[in-house]
Amino acid sequence: MTGIEIGIISxxxxxxxxxxxxxxxxxxxAVSFVAIWVFxxxxxxxxxxxxxxxxxxVASYSFGVVPLFVLMGxxxxxxxxxxxxxxxxxxxxxxxDGGLGVATVAANxxxxxxxxxxxxxxxxxxxxxxxxxxxxxxxxxxxxxxxAGSSVLGMxxxxxxxxxxxxxxxxxxIAHMFTAGILPGIVLAFLFCMxxxxxxxxxxxxxxxxxxLVDEERLGLFNGVKLLAxxxxxxAVVLGxxxxxxxxxxxxxxxxxxxxxxxxxxxxxxxxxxxxxILTDAGQTTASILFLIIxxxxxxxxxxxxxxxxxxxxxxxxxxxxxxxxxLIYILLMIFLGTILDSTSIILVLVPLFLPIFADYDxxxxxxxxxxxxxxxxxxxTPPLGIACFVIKGSLEDKSISLADIFIGAFPFxxxxxxxxxxxxxxxxxxxx
Amino acid sequence: AETVNLTTVSGxxxxxxxxxxxxxxxxxxxxxxxxxxxxxxxxxxxxxxGSIVGPKGELEAIEVGLADIGVVQTVFHPDKLRxxxxxxxxxxxxxxxxxxxRTVNDLTAEFPAMQQVWSDNGMHxxxxxxxxxxxxxxxxxxxxxxxxLNGLKLGGAGMNLRYVEGVGATGVSSTLxxxxxxxxxxxxxxxxxxxxxxxxxxxxxAAPTYVKVDFGGVNSMALSxxxxxxxxxxxxxxxxxxxxxxxxxEALAKFSMEEAAQAIDDMVAAGATVVQVSQEDRKIxxxxxxxxxxxxxxxxxxTGAPGGDILDAYIAAMKAADQTILRDWSAE
Amino acid sequence: MPNLITPANRFLASVGTVLILLQMLLICSDIARRSxxxxxxxxxxxxxxxxxxxxxxxxIPRAIETGSFIRSDGLFSFTQRRYPRxxxxxxxxxxxxxxxxxAAIAYGVYFKLVQAIERNLFxxxxxxxxxxxxxxxxxxxxGAVMASLSYVTVTYRHLxxxxxxxGEVRCDGH
Ligand code: NA
Ligand code: NA
Numbered sequence: 001m002t003g004i005e006i007g008i009i010s011x012x013x014x015x016x017x018x019x020x021x022x023x024x025x026x027x028x029x030a031v032s033f034v035a036i037w038v039f040x041x042x043x044x045x046x047x048x049x050x051x052x053x054x055x056x057x058v059a060s061y062s063f064g065v066v067p068l069f070v071l072m073g074x075x076x077x078x079x080x081x082x083x084x085x086x087x088x089x090x091x092x093x094x095x096x097d098g099g100l101g102v103a104t105v106a107a108n109x110x111x112x113x114x115x116x117x118x119x120x121x122x123x124x125x126x127x128x129x130x131x132x133x134x135x136x137x138x139x140x141x142x143x144x145x146x147x148a149g150s151s152v153l154g155m156x157x158x159x160x161x162x163x164x165x166x167x168x169x170x171x172x173x174i175a176h177m178f179t180a181g182i183l184p185g186i187v188l189a190f191l192f193c194m195x196x197x198x199x200x201x202x203x204x205x206x207x208x209x210x211x212x213l214v215d216e217e218r219l220g221l222f223n224g225v226k227l228l229a230x231x232x233x234x235x236a237v238v239l240g241x242x243x244x245x246x247x248x249x250x251x252x253x254x255x256x257x258x259x260x261x262x263x264x265x266x267x268x269x270x271x272x273x274x275x276x277x278i279l280t281d282a283g284q285t286t287a288s289i290l291f292l293i294i295x296x297x298x299x300x301x302x303x304x305x306x307x308x309x310x311x312x313x314x315x316x317x318x319x320x321x322x323x324x325x326x327x328l329i330y331i332l333l334m335i336f337l338g339t340i341l342d343s344t345s346i347i348l349v350l351v352p353l354f355l356p357i358f359a360d361y362d363x364x365x366x367x368x369x370x371x372x373x374x375x376x377x378x379x380x381x382t383p384p385l386g387i388a389c390f391v392i393k394g395s396l397e398d399k400s401i402s403l404a405d406i407f408i409g410a411f412p413f414x415x416x417x418x419x420x421x422x423x424x425x426x427x428x429x430x431x432x433x
Numbered sequence: 434a435e436t437v438n439l440t441t442v443s444g445x446x447x448x449x450x451x452x453x454x455x456x457x458x459x460x461x462x463x464x465x466x467x468x469x470x471x472x473x474x475x476x477x478x479x480x481x482x483g484s485i486v487g488p489k490g491e492l493e494a495i496e497v498g499l500a501d502i503g504v505v506q507t508v509f510h511p512d513k514l515r516x517x518x519x520x521x522x523x524x525x526x527x528x529x530x531x532x533x534x535r536t537v538n539d540l541t542a543e544f545p546a547m548q549q550v551w552s553d554n555g556m557h558x559x560x561x562x563x564x565x566x567x568x569x570x571x572x573x574x575x576x577x578x579x580x581x582l583n584g585l586k587l588g589g590a591g592m593n594l595r596y597v598e599g600v601g602a603t604g605v606s607s608t609l610x611x612x613x614x615x616x617x618x619x620x621x622x623x624x625x626x627x628x629x630x631x632x633x634x635x636x637x638x639a640a641p642t643y644v645k646v647d648f649g650g651v652n653s654m655a656l657s658x659x660x661x662x663x664x665x666x667x668x669x670x671x672x673x674x675x676x677x678x679x680x681x682x683e684a685l686a687k688f689s690m691e692e693a694a695q696a697i698d699d700m701v702a703a704g705a706t707v708v709q710v711s712q713e714d715r716k717i718x719x720x721x722x723x724x725x726x727x728x729x730x731x732x733x734x735x736t737g738a739p740g741g742d743i744l745d746a747y748i749a750a751m752k753a754a755d756q757t758i759l760r761d762w763s764a765e
Numbered sequence: 766m767p768n769l770i771t772p773a774n775r776f777l778a779s780v781g782t783v784l785i786l787l788q789m790l791l792i793c794s795d796i797a798r799r800s801x802x803x804x805x806x807x808x809x810x811x812x813x814x815x816x817x818x819x820x821x822x823x824x825i826p827r828a829i830e831t832g833s834f835i836r837s838d839g840l841f842s843f844t845q846r847r848y849p850r851x852x853x854x855x856x857x858x859x860x861x862x863x864x865x866x867x868a869a870i871a872y873g874v875y876f877k878l879v880q881a882i883e884r885n886l887f888x889x890x891x892x893x894x895x896x897x898x899x900x901x902x903x904x905x906x907x908g909a910v911m912a913s914l915s916y917v918t919v920t921y922r923h924l925x926x927x928x929x930x931x932g933e934v935r936c937d938g939h
Contacts, residue, residue: 003478021841022859023834029866040498048497050866051873055818055905056490064813067785067820068792164610169446169482173635174613245619247796248611254792279782287781287824288834290817304484305440305499313479348483352446383837390835404839511895512886553884586803591890605805606893725892732891 003039003306010035010302018384025288025295028385032295032302039306049301057297058290061250062161066120067286068253070395073124074278075260079267081234082128084227090136090210091224098200100136100210101146102193104129108150109189112157113239118343118380119289119391120253121154122147126395139208140401142199145409148388149192152377152417155343157185162343162376166369169351180366180431184374187430188420195416230263288394296385300345313353323361330354331375331421338379343387346376367424370431374421381410381417434467434474437670439662442494442503446482450564450629450692451504451654451685458684459656462677473670496555501662502674504562508591508653513554515729516547516738517561519747520651521592522729525719525759526751530563530650530686536750537561537652538682543746546738557663559656559678562685565627566693568593568648571640572623573616576708579718588612588624592725596625596648599721609634616640629689632696637705643697645709646718650690656681719760726762770918774827774911780904781823784816808894815888815901822908829863829915853927857920864916871909878902 010031017027029050037046058064076082085107086100093099104125111121125147133143155162158178167174200207238256241247247255264270270278303309316329330350337346351372358368380388389406424430443452460477467473480503486494489509494500507517519540520526520533527533538561541547551558570576570587583601588611594604604625607615612624616639623640625648631637656678663671701707710718726744733740748763791809799805828834845852880886881899889895923929 018837019840020855020859021836021838021844023836023863025834026859026863026866029870030862033866033869042498045498047869047873048493048499050870051877052486052490052493052497052499054822054870054909055874055877055902056486056493058821059814059818061810061813064788064817065792067817068789071785071789169448171448171633173638174610175617175635175638241796243618246800248615248618248620251792251796254789255796257789258793276782279785280778283778283782283785283820283824284828284831284833286785287821287828290821291825291828292835294821301485301499304480307440307478307480309484310477310479345483348446352448352482355448393835394833402839402842403835403837511891512884512888515891584803586799586805592892594890594893603803603805604893605799606807606810606890728892 003308003311006035006039006306007303007308010299014299015384024385024390025292028292028295028299032298035302036305049305050298053294053298053301057294063290063293065250065253066123066290067282068257069120070123070285071278071282072253072257072260073127073395074282075257075264075270076124076231076234077127077131078274078278079230079260079264079269081231081260081263082132085231086129086132086136088224088227096197097204097210098196098207100133100138101142101196101200101207104133104146105150105153105189105192105196108147109153109157109185110235112153112155112185118151118154118377118388119293122151122388122391123285123289123395125151126392127397130392130396130398134398137208137210139206140398141405141409142207143409144392144396144401144406145411145413146192146196148381148386148392148406148410149195149413149416150189151388151392152380152413153185153189155373155377156181156188156370158182160373162347162373163369165344165347166351166372169347170355170365170369172365172369176366177369180370181373183430184370184420184424187423188374188417191416191420192413195412199412230267234259234263285395289391292387292390292394296387297345300349304349309349309353312349316353316357323363326354326357326361327371327425331371334372334375335378335382338376339382339385343373343376343380346379347372364428364432367428367431370424371421374417374424378414378417378421381407381414383407386410434471435667436474436476437666438476438478439501440478440480440485440499442480442485442491442500444483444486444488444490444506445504450688451562452481454681454685454688455504459677459681462680463673466673466677467670470669473667475670492554492556495657495659498659498661500659502656502658504654505556505657506653507561507655508651514550514655515736516550516733516740516743517652517655518592518729519743520563520649521653522726523744523747523762524568524596524648524722524725525715526649526748526762527754527756527758528567528647528650529754529756530566530652530689531683532751532754532756533650533652534561534563534682534686536747536754539750540743540746544739544743547743549738551657552660555660556657557660559658559675560682561652562654562656562682563650563652564629564685564689565653566629566650566690568596568625568627568646568651569631570597570623570625570644570646571616571631571636572642572644573640574622574642576642576644576710579710579714585622586620588615588621590625593625593648595725596646596722598723599718612636613639628693628696628700632700637700637703641705643700643705643707645707646715647710716759722760724762724765727765770826770830770911770914774830774915777823777908777911778827781820784820784823788813788816788820808889808896811889811894811896815896815898819901819904822905822912825867825908826911826915829912830919832919849927853923856923860916860920860923864913864920867909867913867916871906871913874902874905874909878906 014027014031018024033046036049037043089103129147130143158181163177167177237259238252241255242249242252392406393403445452480500491503492505495503507514579600585602586605587597587602588607589604597604613634615621730740730744745763795806795809881902887895887897
């Protein structure tokens with residue numbers, strides 16, 4: 001069988017298995033295993049693919065701190081910081097339908113300045129925001145959608161691992177990539193807020209109506225400040241540490257978790273048993289998320305071995321087309337691959353392939369980078385393989401919220417991202433300075 | 434013609450010089466040699482940039498047969514390929530990458546132990562490769578002499594962390610990708626890097642003082658083939674792959690040195706200041722280092738290879754090529 | 766035998782949990798020593814890279830046993846309710862594939878483990894910091910073996926008590 005045939009058949013089988021309800025990671029691993037076995041005619045090589053992916057994929061410092069970012073989120077929840085933030089947000093925005101959603105987007109945008117990977121944002125805010133939004137009367141579907149959508153801000157607002165990876169491949173300045181991400185990040189956050197307000201106004205059945213909890217309505221300024229103080233302290237320590245040169249964004253997970261732990265202890269909301277439960281919870285959540293990342297890499301490695309990236313490259317190279325057409329193909333390919341591959345793999349596969357083609361058109365590579373990251377991140381929200389949605393599923397305490405609910409909830413936000421992408425394409429100055 | 438399928442591998446994308454030159458020099462050279470008789474034709478499947486494995490994963494990918502041929506980062510495998518770190522262990526000796534790689538290939542031919550490490554890992558060795566022309570230091574402050582490095586934190590990676598021990602600086606283990614942010618945020622006071630990388634990662638923006646210590650160039654990679662695949666290849670294909678490897682090695686070495694010169698010019702044009710460390714200071718610097726070459730030789734000997742003899746042969750070759758050797762690592 | 770799985774999985778998960786705590790303390794100490802004393806702790810990078818792999822695989826068996834692996838559950842739980850027999854068959858098939866995948870990983874990594882021990886394979890840089898890689902590989906092998914057995918156990922429990930499957934997709938071991 002040729003590489004392309006293997007690619008198509010494996011894709012179809014994988015999608016069917018995922019929808020039938022096989023564990024997502026297991027379907028990716030099993031399909032990759034069989035595909036390599038068929039392609040190479042050798043079971044040993046297929047086992048080696050699983051072996052290498054299992055031990056190498058997450059063996060890096062940036063994946064290493066994922067449990068710590070999750071841990072930070074759990075401590076924050078345990079210390080009731082999430083509840084406090086939302087009490088204040090609800091009091092502040094209570095005249096606004098959808099104020100809590102807007103607050104979630106804003107909180108995510110701030111958190112995006114701390115974390116370099118979207119899955120950290122998704123894991124943390126699933127625990128902080130979803131229970132609170134549901135408690136105030138939003139539907140679970142809308143609550144997870146808001147979290148899924150706003151988690152992608154983590155990759156656009158610096159620091160961002162994806163921007164770094166792109167900068168490395170395109171050989172542009174990481175610092176320039178970072179500054180270029182800020183305005184589009186803000187634009188996207190703004191689009192999300194507009195979307196939330198409009199949905200709450202015109203589709204209250206989908207979003208749910210926020211109840212006014214009587215006891216929290218008369219929250220004075222003093223009480224508001226008191227409730228917010230620990231959260232502000234935590235954010236100040238983490239952001240101050242990163243931008244003051246005390247630690248790297250990657251290390252911020254450890255520093256933030258430690259700091260949140262101290263706050264939880266100071267607020268006397270943490271006993272030994274609760275402490276242990278939180279640690280265990282962080283471990284279990286991390287394991288199901290990272291094993292999924294491992295399995296997704298098995299699939300993309302399988303595609304690499306069967307030569308699909310190589311064939312794709314020669315196909316696009318053989319097209320003799322204008323810039324707009326090439327850009328369109330590039331974006332469509334990104335969104336298509338986004339449905340089946342993880343963000344990093346797509347950038348690694350597509351960018352080197354298109355760079356020489358774009359070079360002929362004298363494209364601004366910084367602008368292209370932001371387009372790339374935006375395009376790739378849309379895939380985080382789309383089925384069958386939408387890592388942000390999986391991470392939310394893995395982090396949810398309420399197991400009755402199904403994966404389909406999350407994908408449906410996230411869909412309007414994926415559309416808002418397409419709009420954001422178009423805005424960046426037609427207003428390149430957003431990324432320049 | 435009979436078609437031979439070969440899947441290549443490197444964890445780096447085509448923007449890396451060694452991948453670029455693999456496609457632009459090595460592949461055409463092999464194809465041209467095979468075209469002379471027309472008996473065989475290679476169908477190349479490029480597995481670059483993490484599409485099969487990331488940097489550091491190439492060795493196993495070739496060993497197990499996920500890929501057939503590729504560029505192994507020898508520097509990332511001190512537990513398996515320590516003997517190939519010879520140039521890392523001998524700073525202040527040479528900046529001629531063509532000479533370094535040619536010498537290491539000669540040593541591989543001379544010492545069976547250097548071939549053994551490849552078959553121990555299921556591979557057939559074709560050539561060593563180099564892209565790091567010359568390690569330097571980039572500082573965000575001024576450089577007024579070796580004493581100005583005292584107490585500073587410098588980002589580095591692997592063995593080069595030890596190059597700054599002697600002047601009282603602390604090497605902090607990090608990666609090329611993190612240097613810029615590390616320096617910009619004040620985590621490091623500078624970084625140890627080479628010209629092409631400093632230019633590509635815009636390191637000079639955060640650390641504009643380019644201190645030319647001239648630690649020297651190193652071989653850090655090798656081209657190798659899966660052993661089983663190699664043995665199954667027709668002799669004519671083996672010869673073509675093997676002879677073209679020499680062309681590839683030389684082209685990459687020349688390209689890397691030219692790129693480096695260009696990168697320094699570009700950085701100066703962009704506002705960086707180049708400070709040349711005086712020969713006396715370099716001498717003091719070299720003498721202040723621990724004898725890392727002997728430490729290396731001892732480690733290599735523990736693996737059963739004649740580390741001391743290899744070191745002697747390496748330094749002798751450098752002397753024979755009239756290099757300015759600031760510290761004779763083999764004499765101690 | 767299935768009764769031993771739960772305590773064993775809990776034990777492995779606890780080890781993984783302790784590793785997370787140690788990770789946090791290690792990075793925080795590195796930050797503190799680096800900023801206050803200008804003395805970074807060598808090897809933090811390498812240790813984190815090794816422990817994260819161990820953490821994931823030590824936690825996986827328990828995650829499988831408690832049903833917290835991510836799946837698309839809409840069609841699956843519908844089938845369990847409407848067509849219980851088909852649902853059980855699917856569950857059996859999926860768990861079997863899961864057990865096989867984990868067994869394949871265990872088998873492949875086992876050879877890497879033996880190689881790592883025999884050849885003293887390490888990560889890091891000689892003269893600065895080195896750490897053997899076999900402990901992490903051992904965690905992967907043990908975790909993958911137990912993960913495979915956990916899939917078998919889950920199937921066994923569902924066969925013995927089909928009500929675990931209907932309505933609630935989750936299946937706790939107790
Ligand atoms: Na970010
Ligand atoms: Na997707």
